[in-house]
Amino acid sequence: MFGVTVVSFSLIRMVPGDPVLLLLGERGASPEVYRSVQQSLGLDKPILVQYGIFLRQALKGDLGESIASRRPVWQEFKDRFPATVELGMTSMLMAILLGIPIGILAAVKRNSIFDYSFITASLIGYSMPLFWWGLILILFFSVLLGWTPVSGRIGIEYDIVPRTGFLLIDVWLAGDGWVAFKSAASHLILPSLALGTIPLAVISRMTRSSLLEVLGEDYIRTAQAKGLSRSRVIGIHALRNAMVPILTVIGLMFGTIITGAILTETIFSWPGIGKWVVNSVTARDYPVIQGGILLIAIAVVAINLLVDVLYAVVNPRMRDLL
Amino acid sequence: MKRRKLSASLLSIAVALGIFAPFRSAYGAKTFVYCSEGSPNTFNPELATDSTSLNATNAVFDKLVRFQPGTTTIIPGLAESWQISKDGLSYTFKLRKNVKFHTTANFIPSRNFNADDLVFSINRQRLKEHPYHDVGKATYESFDSMGLGKLIKDVVKVDDYTVRFILSEPSSPFLADLTMEFACVLSAEYGDQLMKKKTPEKIDIEPVGTGAFTFVRYDKDQMIRYKANADYWDGKPKIDNLVFSITTDASVRYQRLKAGECHLIAEPSPSDIDSMKKEANIKLMELAGLNVAYLAFNVEKKPFDNILVRQAINYALNRKSYIDAIYLGHAKLAKNPLPPGIWSYDQKISDYDYNPEKAKELLKKAGFPDGLSMEIWTLPVSRVYNPNGKKMGEMMQADLQKVGIKVKLVTYDWPTYIQKTRDGEHQTMMMGWIADNGDPDNFLDDLLSCDAVGAGANRARWCYQPYNELVRKAQRISNKAERTKLYEQAQVIFKEQAPWVTLAHAIFYRAMSKRVTGYSMDLFCRDYFNKVDLN
Numbered sequence: 001m002f003g004v005t006v007v008s009f010s011l012i013r014m015v016p017g018d019p020v021l022l023l024l025g026e027r028g029a030s031p032e033v034y035r036s037v038q039q040s041l042g043l044d045k046p047i048l049v050q051y052g053i054f055l056r057q058a059l060k061g062d063l064g065e066s067i068a069s070r071r072p073v074w075q076e077f078k079d080r081f082p083a084t085v086e087l088g089m090t091s092m093l094m095a096i097l098l099g100i101p102i103g104i105l106a107a108v109k110r111n112s113i114f115d116y117s118f119i120t121a122s123l124i125g126y127s128m129p130l131f132w133w134g135l136i137l138i139l140f141f142s143v144l145l146g147w148t149p150v151s152g153r154i155g156i157e158y159d160i161v162p163r164t165g166f167l168l169i170d171v172w173l174a175g176d177g178w179v180a181f182k183s184a185a186s187h188l189i190l191p192s193l194a195l196g197t198i199p200l201a202v203i204s205r206m207t208r209s210s211l212l213e214v215l216g217e218d219y220i221r222t223a224q225a226k227g228l229s230r231s232r233v234i235g236i237h238a239l240r241n242a243m244v245p246i247l248t249v250i251g252l253m254f255g256t257i258i259t260g261a262i263l264t265e266t267i268f269s270w271p272g273i274g275k276w277v278v279n280s281v282t283a284r285d286y287p288v289i290q291g292g293i294l295l296i297a298i299a300v301v302a303i304n305l306l307v308d309v310l311y312a313v314v315n316p317r318m319r320d321l322l
Numbered sequence: 323m324k325r326r327k328l329s330a331s332l333l334s335i336a337v338a339l340g341i342f343a344p345f346r347s348a349y350g351a352k353t354f355v356y357c358s359e360g361s362p363n364t365f366n367p368e369l370a371t372d373s374t375s376l377n378a379t380n381a382v383f384d385k386l387v388r389f390q391p392g393t394t395t396i397i398p399g400l401a402e403s404w405q406i407s408k409d410g411l412s413y414t415f416k417l418r419k420n421v422k423f424h425t426t427a428n429f430i431p432s433r434n435f436n437a438d439d440l441v442f443s444i445n446r447q448r449l450k451e452h453p454y455h456d457v458g459k460a461t462y463e464s465f466d467s468m469g470l471g472k473l474i475k476d477v478v479k480v481d482d483y484t485v486r487f488i489l490s491e492p493s494s495p496f497l498a499d500l501t502m503e504f505a506c507v508l509s510a511e512y513g514d515q516l517m518k519k520k521t522p523e524k525i526d527i528e529p530v531g532t533g534a535f536t537f538v539r540y541d542k543d544q545m546i547r548y549k550a551n552a553d554y555w556d557g558k559p560k561i562d563n564l565v566f567s568i569t570t571d572a573s574v575r576y577q578r579l580k581a582g583e584c585h586l587i588a589e590p591s592p593s594d595i596d597s598m599k600k601e602a603n604i605k606l607m608e609l610a611g612l613n614v615a616y617l618a619f620n621v622e623k624k625p626f627d628n629i630l631v632r633q634a635i636n637y638a639l640n641r642k643s644y645i646d647a648i649y650l651g652h653a654k655l656a657k658n659p660l661p662p663g664i665w666s667y668d669q670k671i672s673d674y675d676y677n678p679e680k681a682k683e684l685l686k687k688a689g690f691p692d693g694l695s696m697e698i699w700t701l702p703v704s705r706v707y708n709p710n711g712k713k714m715g716e717m718m719q720a721d722l723q724k725v726g727i728k729v730k731l732v733t734y735d736w737p738t739y740i741q742k743t744r745d746g747e748h749q750t751m752m753m754g755w756i757a758d759n760g761d762p763d764n765f766l767d768d769l770l771s772c773d774a775v776g777a778g779a780n781r782a783r784w785c786y787q788p789y790n791e792l793v794r795k796a797q798r799i800s801n802k803a804e805r806t807k808l809y810e811q812a813q814v815i816f817k818e819q820a821p822w823v824t825l826a827h828a829i830f831y832r833a834m835s836k837r838v839t840g841y842s843m844d845l846f847c848r849d850y851f852n853k854v855d856l857n
Contacts, residue, residue: 068363070459070526079542135573143577150578153544156355156565162541269569271543284737 004297005058009051009290043286054290063291068283073291077273081295082165083153084272087264088257090188091196096250099200103207103246108234110212118204125201130260134194134267141190148189151269155183191268195260199253206249210242217241251307255300353563354854357575357584361543361568366526367503368447371463373756376503377588377848378566381548382424383506383531386415386440387497391842391850392609394664394760396497400435400507400532410492410800415440417483422553423509424536428528431511435532437479442510444477454513458523464504467777468758492798494805498759507532534559534852543568560840560855579604579833585856586834586841588849592650592709598833609843610654611830612661612757614765615707616822617698617718618782619750625696626749630688632820636674638681638725639718645826648714652831656824658813659765663845665802666762666809671817681725693726699743699751700733706847707754707828714752714825744778752825753781757846762809767793770816784821 038044042053057064063073106118142150153167154160158180163173168188171180214220215238223233262274273292280288362378363370370376386401401415421435446454447465454460465471473496476488489496499505512530516522529537534556535548546566550559567584569575572591578584580601590598590606598606619626619635626632645653657673660666685693698718701711708714712733719729734742743751758764767774772790774780789812796808816822832843840853 065459070364070369070523076542138574138577143581146581150581150583151569151574152567152583156353156545156567156583159539159547161539266570267574269544269567269571269574271541271568275543275570282736 001294001297001301004294005055005290006051009054013047013286054287058291058294063294064287066280066288067285068280068288073287074295076276076288077292077295079162079165080271080273080276083167083270084258084261084265084274086166086168087188087191087195087270087272088254088261090192091257091260092199092250092253094192095196095199095203095253099203100207100246102200103204104211104234104239106204106208107211107215118208122201122205125197128197130194130198130263131267133197134190134264137190137194138267149183149187151187151267153184153187153270154180155187158183191264191270194267195257195264198256198260199250202249202253202256203246206246207242210245211238214238214242247307247310251304254303258296258300352561352856353565354561354586354851354856355565355567355584356849356851357569357578357587358546358566359568359572359575359588360570362540362546364526365529365537365540366460366508367506368443368462368465368508369458369460369526370503373847378546379503379506379529380533380848380850381535381564382529382533382537383503383508384421384533385503385505385507386417386500388501389760389845392845394612394845396501396760400440404497406497406800410494410798411489413487413489413496414480415485415487417485418555419483421532421555422551423512423532424530424551426528426530426536426538428524429509429512429515429530431509431530433511435507435509436482437485438482438510439507440485441477441479442513443506443508444474446508447471447504448474448477453517454522454525458526460526462504464502464758468499468502470499492800494797494800495759495761495763498761498764502759534850535564554852556852559852561851564851576833579835582835584835585838586832586849586854588832589706590831590833592652594833595650595652595831603836605834605836605838607832607834607841607843608652608829609845610661610663611706611828611847612663612760612845613707613754613828614656614659614661615705615752615754615825615828616656616659617750617752617825618822619820620746620748620781620783621821622746622783623749625688625690625694628688629819630684631690631694633674634681634684634688634725635722635727636820636823637677637684638727639721639823640676641823641825642676644714644717647717648708648710649826649828652829653826654829656827657817659770659816659822659824660762660809660813661757661765661827664757664760664762664765666806666813668810668813670810671813673817674820674823678721678725685725685727690726693728695728695730696722697730697732697749699739699748700731701752701754702733702739703736705754706756706830707826708752709828711752743781746783748781751781760845762805763793763797766809766812766816767797770821782821784819786815786819786821789815789819 035044042050054064061074065072066076069076102118106115109115138150141148149155158171158176160167160170160174160176160180163170167184168181171177171184220233220238223237258274261272262278264270265272265275273296277288277292280292358374358377360374362375363372364375365379365382367376367379367383370379384400386399387396388399389395390397400418400421402418404413404415406413417437417440419434423431423435425431445452447462448471449455473489473491473493474487475490478486478488480486508525509530513522513525516524532555534551534554536551538547538549540546545568548564550562552558569578572589572594575584575587576590576594579587595606598604619632621627641655645651645655657671658668685691698715700715701708704710715731719731722729733739742748743753755765755769769779770784770789771780771793772785775783775785792808792812796805799805830847834841837857838854839857840855844850
């Protein structure tokens with residue numbers, strides 16, 4: 001984490017561009033005005049002093065204030081993070097719930113038409129530019145068919161006061177119930193589909209190849225020889241052993257989800273952290289960049305830690321290693 | 323068999339859930355949805371410099387004076403009338419009575435708007451010792467960069483409904499400056515209450531004003547909700563609720579308009595305009611904005627200190643072709659630094675025509691018979707006044723090659739571009755300007771005076787005394803006819819000296835549902851919803 005703070009702090013400052021001048025835009029300002037704004041933002045101090053202040057405050061849980069909004073970075077992150085988590089979790093859930101079964105089917109029906117179609121489709125899914133794919137989904141499902149909303153998190157007619165930040169929960173806490181939940185869920189469909197396409201392709205391919213490797217093992221032949229049913233052989237004996245690389249890929253896909261969230265959040269006007277951090281890079285909003293990157297790094301490490309724990313659950317031989 | 327039963331069950335569940343049921347937005351009666359282009363940084367216009375934040379706050383606040391919609395004519399706002407002293411140093415405003423502040427979840431006003439609120443709002447920005455000056459780590463870029471800290475010597479409450487501004491020197495644009503958003507009126511009573519509760523920063527986050535709409539709530543990066551102010555002094559709005567639905571991508575905004583999720587959208591993409599014109603349910607409005615795009619010569623660097631070189635490049639560029647290719651026809655060719663909508667615009671000025679032969683002649687006279695090499699710094703972002711700086715740069719490069727000028731195109735990302743051009747590192751660079759207050763001074767002085775070189779806005783770094791004297795003199799006199807004469811003379815000098823190549827005045831659009839009535843476009847690209855209605 002210390003390394004992350006050094007990298008995020010120093011890299012953004014190496015890039016030319018002055019946040020004070022950005023605030024002023026095409027407008028000019030006298031040197032006095034410039035200095036006054038610079039001082040109020042704490043940007044007049046030497047770089048090492050600025051870093052020391054940032055680190056000291058970060059250890060106390062204070063990540064400074066956003067230059068753009070003047071509000072605490074932690075508060076801004078907290079307000080937006082649940083939206084990204086909700087979208088990310090839904091996308092991953094879709095990718096896992098569809099990807100693993102499809103991968104299993106492709107492995108079991110190896111070299112069939114289904115398998116060849118799957119390989120082609122997964123390659124296309126992996127290669128498609130997210131921005132284009134999102135717009136196509138909107139054009140087809142929202143504009144032409146009218147089946148789904150175009151963008152946003154919920155219909156405008158539902159005035160839900162955010163409590164947890166997870167809208168699928170907040171609609172129940174607000175007492176709006178099932179109708180509002182449907183609206184929130186329907187708004188999640190296209191963004192999840194767009195964001196989950198690459199993880200779906202990767203997870204399904206990894207499931208297929210990992211399962212094929214395991215299905216070639218001697219103990220699988222033994223299980224079949226013992227007369228166990230096909231579903232038991234695949235579901236219990238083969239899949240469990242194939243899960244380790246699949247879990248690894250799922251863990252790595254969370255990183256893809258976060259980077260993909262930036263584009264997805266832009267297309268679907270999803271109020272998450274991806275877009276927030278990218279906008280702050282353009283605006284040279286140093287506190288947001290530093291704090292945002294640190295918090296995202298913490299989240300990614302936490303998720304990968306969880307994946308490591310899941311290894312031990314899936315494969316008892318790995319418990320000793322932990 | 324088992325698998326088929328499972329998929330059939332899943333499908334039935336989905337249908338039963340109705341999740342895939344056709345989506346139709348069903349807003350409450352008279353809820354107007356405006357699809358805006360970005361998220362506001364603040365809800366206090368005093369702190370805002372970006373148009374997104376200023377647009378979001380216009381619904382909530384009023385100013386002393388305002389523009390008649392679609393014009394630059396100043397009309398009363400919260401001030402019913404005003405008098406300017408003969409020496410131009412004193413502005414006395416009579417304030418409108420019975421103007422109510424908003425009642426919100428956090429505030430119930432006990433009195434109407436009066437002089438205390440105006441003094442509070444101005445002094446917060448003006449006086450370092452004001453209790454609210456540093457609240458929320460506020461900085462007041464608009465107020466400070468207009469020089470109002472030095473210009474306003476004092477703000478005096480004469481009585482509850484009379485306020486006097488005392489200036490340190492005469493400044494004719496001052497009244498026009500008060501039409502800008504930073505001159506909004508906040509509630510002093512709300513400020514006191516928040517200070518007592520030790521939450522003064524809420525004044526910039528949960529705004530209370532006198533405007534047509536009361537702020538309800540902001541869902542970060544998603545929606546801003548407002549409710550119509552039934553007690554609004556200029557007439558209750560016809561709609562009940564106003565929602566800014568934040569949609570950052572222009573194509574998606576268009577799709578939402580088509581799908582009926584928005585009633586009005588901000589900043590349609592130029593490439594969608596022709597398609598919008600063909601849509602039966604969409605109405606398109608256009609207005610020539612008060613803006614200008616230009617290519618500035620850094621006159622401190624050779625050979626652009628040579629007037630003949632600058633004039634030659636003016637003749638060499640086929641600017642009409644840029645209007646067609648870059649703006650897709652949605653702009654007017656610019657010949658002056660002022661756009662035509664601003665008074666004192668000189669129609670009589672002769673423009674540089676596209677004349678490569680004349681350009682070569684001038685280059686030869688300037689001592690460059692074999693041409694020269696130069697850099698053009700191209701605008702890295704799409705702005706209202708120039709949607710594609712890169713493409714424009716390529717077209718300029720091709721035009722200049724025909725007269726023997728080799729061009730290297732350079733660009734940086736926006737923050738870097740602003741910094742380096744402010745420091746004068748460029749040879750030539752693209753920029754533009756959008757009017758703040760409808761006064762010619764806002765262009766002719768703020769962008770081209772000698773003081774503006776130090777302030778950084780004069781990217782040509784052009785300090786020419788005969789021009790400077792004219793615009794400074796015009797700033798100090800109040801007679802409009804006399805100011806017009808001075809500005810016309812200034813424009814003649816500008817044209818001859820050619821510190822810029824003037825490029826275009828962009829036309830801007832608003833697209834809306836055919837159900838919308840009562841919406842008028844604003845010359846400053848703001849959106850007002852006081853008079854809109856839905857059929």
